Amino acid sequence: MPADLADVPVRDPSPNGTAPSIKITSMDDRRPVADAAPPPTVVEMRGVSLYYGPFRAVRDVDLTIARQRITSLIGPSGCGKTTLLRTMNRMNDLVPSFRMDGTVTLDGRDLFARDVDPVAVRRRVGMVFQKPNPFPKSIWENVAFGPKINGYKGNLDELVERSLRRAALWDDVKDKLKQSGMALSGGQQQRLCIARTIAVEPEVILMDEPCSALDPRSTLQIEELMAELKQEFTIVIVTHNMQQAARASDTTVFMTMGDDRAGYIVEEGDTVGIFTNPQHQLTEDYVSGRFG
Amino acid sequence: MAGATAAPSAPAAPRFEPDRMRRKLAGTLFYGACLAAIAILILALIALLLNVLVSGVPWLSMDFLTGVSSRRPENAGIWPALIGSIQLAIIVAAITFPLGIGAAVYLAEYAPDNRITRLMQTNIGNLAGVPSIIYGIFGLAIFVRLLGLGPVLFSGAATLSLVILPLVIIASIEALKAVPQAQREGAYALGASRWQMVKGSVLPAAAPGIMTGIILAMARAIGEAAPLVVVGAATLVLTTPQPFEGGFTVLPIQIFNWAQRPQEAFQGLAAATIIVVLILIFLLNLLALVVRARLSRHIQW
Numbered sequence: 001m002p003a004d005l006a007d008v009p010v011r012d013p014s015p016n017g018t019a020p021s022i023k024i025t026s027m028d029d030r031r032p033v034a035d036a037a038p039p040p041t042v043v044e045m046r047g048v049s050l051y052y053g054p055f056r057a058v059r060d061v062d063l064t065i066a067r068q069r070i071t072s073l074i075g076p077s078g079c080g081k082t083t084l085l086r087t088m089n090r091m092n093d094l095v096p097s098f099r100m101d102g103t104v105t106l107d108g109r110d111l112f113a114r115d116v117d118p119v120a121v122r123r124r125v126g127m128v129f130q131k132p133n134p135f136p137k138s139i140w141e142n143v144a145f146g147p148k149i150n151g152y153k154g155n156l157d158e159l160v161e162r163s164l165r166r167a168a169l170w171d172d173v174k175d176k177l178k179q180s181g182m183a184l185s186g187g188q189q190q191r192l193c194i195a196r197t198i199a200v201e202p203e204v205i206l207m208d209e210p211c212s213a214l215d216p217r218s219t220l221q222i223e224e225l226m227a228e229l230k231q232e233f234t235i236v237i238v239t240h241n242m243q244q245a246a247r248a249s250d251t252t253v254f255m256t257m258g259d260d261r262a263g264y265i266v267e268e269g270d271t272v273g274i275f276t277n278p279q280h281q282l283t284e285d286y287v288s289g290r291f292g
Numbered sequence: 293m294a295g296a297t298a299a300p301s302a303p304a305a306p307r308f309e310p311d312r313m314r315r316k317l318a319g320t321l322f323y324g325a326c327l328a329a330i331a332i333l334i335l336a337l338i339a340l341l342l343n344v345l346v347s348g349v350p351w352l353s354m355d356f357l358t359g360v361s362s363r364r365p366e367n368a369g370i371w372p373a374l375i376g377s378i379q380l381a382i383i384v385a386a387i388t389f390p391l392g393i394g395a396a397v398y399l400a401e402y403a404p405d406n407r408i409t410r411l412m413q414t415n416i417g418n419l420a421g422v423p424s425i426i427y428g429i430f431g432l433a434i435f436v437r438l439l440g441l442g443p444v445l446f447s448g449a450a451t452l453s454l455v456i457l458p459l460v461i462i463a464s465i466e467a468l469k470a471v472p473q474a475q476r477e478g479a480y481a482l483g484a485s486r487w488q489m490v491k492g493s494v495l496p497a498a499a500p501g502i503m504t505g506i507i508l509a510m511a512r513a514i515g516e517a518a519p520l521v522v523v524g525a526a527t528l529v530l531t532t533p534q535p536f537e538g539g540f541t542v543l544p545i546q547i548f549n550w551a552q553r554p555q556e557a558f559q560g561l562a563a564a565t566i567i568v569v570l571i572l573i574f575l576l577n578l579l580a581l582v583v584r585a586r587l588s589r590h591i592q593w
Contacts, residue, residue, distance in 0.1 A: 135497075196482065
């Protein structure tokens with residue numbers, strides 16, 4: 001089996017195996033309205049295959065990320081979710097052996113065109129990492145860093161406060177802005193990283209298992225925050241936690257890997273559909289916890 | 293789950309117990325060996341210090357610090373050597389700080405990870421092991437003769453900078469490499485260029501380690517005598533040394549000079565000078581401690 005058991009959420013397997021045992025709350029408001037116009041596309045991937053040297057990590061991905069939605073990427077370990085995510089802000093360019101086939105566009109512009117600077121891409125497509133990684137600077141400096149390096153001319157104090165408020169961290173830190181960002185708790189550090197990401201006003205926020213190092217309460221806070229941020233930002237989240245995908249996202253993309261160990265997309269659709277009425281046997285096995 | 297199904301059919305594993313007495317004895321022996329190692333070192337250090345203090349302290353006075361060398365021990369002072377050492381330290385710091393950090397940042401953050409880079413790093417490591425007197429010969433050829441600076445303080449400082457640069461570069465590379473990759477990615481993810489990433493994220497994180505390396509290397513520079521002898525440090529200097537003109541001397545050379553005299557009194561003067569050097573190095577280490585604490589106030593891995 002490709003994945004290890006740690007990826008599968010621990011819970012009782014349902015005896016008949018058909019109904020997912022995840023309790024899905026308040027999904028009705030996320031059900032797509034049948035006659036509504038489809039949301040505009042922000043990121044679009046066509047025929048994307050990703051390689052590390054000779055190894056093909058992801059193959060033949062066609063994917064659209066809708067504006068102001070939360071899209072979750074789920075699937076077993078090693079299926080290329082993170083690699084796919086890191087393609088959207090050209091973070092993979094930092095890996096010397098990385099290579100890509102296909103096209104990725106942001107608002108219709110080819111992200112990998114010759115004249116596109118990856119630095120410029122990352123300013124528009126922000127990223128929050130698995131392990132909170134605040135800079136070894138004060139809380140204030142952590143948030144102000146992004147705007148500063150991107151030539152922000154306005155009042156930094158205001159921007160820092162606004163960003164911290166939007167990240168639901170202001171009340172926790174307003175009296176200790178000069179203290180180290182690393183002295184905060186794990187959940188606070190992650191919200192600080194979200195604050196510093198939104199301070200540069202990206203269009204898309206990529207989140208790579210942002211809650212895997214956090215306790216359940218901090219996890220819930222981040223999920224609530226995501227629901228808020230979706231008013232302004234497009235969010236793509238990689239998660240190993242299927243409850244999280246079910247609770248927090250509008251669209252779910254299920255990936256797995258084939259016999260050649262290359263990851264591919266099995267099924268994508270609105271989250272309610274993926275979890276209650278999966279079209280593919282592999283998806284059903286995964287979301288019902290029988291396959292990891 | 294797998295274990296639960298396999299257990300009934302598997303043969304019973306032989307029971308095993310540790311030999312508790314032996315284990316305890318081994319632990320005690322190891323502890324004793326470590327304790328002995330530190331005890332030997334501490335004792336050697338105390339013996340050395342006592343020896344120096346006993347013969348040196350009677351000679352310490354304000355006049356000793358502000359006076360110049362003399363044939364009569366009771367009139368002799370170390371002012372030119374003290375000022376020479378302090379000037380030397382400042383110039384060495386001014387040279388090694390930008391060159392050392394710059395080279396380390398290039399090798400750790402910019403250079404592609406290929407054979408040439410690794411070869412360079414290995415060779416810098418080798419340079420750290422080259423006897424310092426070889427650097428003295430090089431300094432004599434380049435700074436004193438080729439560049440025509442003459443046997444002045446600056447030539448000595450430039451030569452000593454070459455002696456400690458490998459140490460500074462190696463320590464800085466280690467400090468830079470110890471910064472988690474997540475720090476770099478965090479900066480990149482905000483749209484930082486490489487330079488902004490290095491300046492905003494990696495250097496602040498590595499700064500305490502880099503500063504520690506530089507200050508430890510400075511202590512080494514303050515204690516060096518051999519390369520300066522080759523470059524042309526004078527043994528008898530009666531005026532306050534200038535960086536670019538006139539003869540110069542430093543404390544270790546003064547020590548060497550006095551220690552080779554047969555008279556008991558000059559041995560005392562050498563010991564007193566050693567105390568001054570030790571105090572200088574102690575102050576430098578204190579500075580390292582303060583700087584390190586200040587630079588790492590935001591760092592918690």
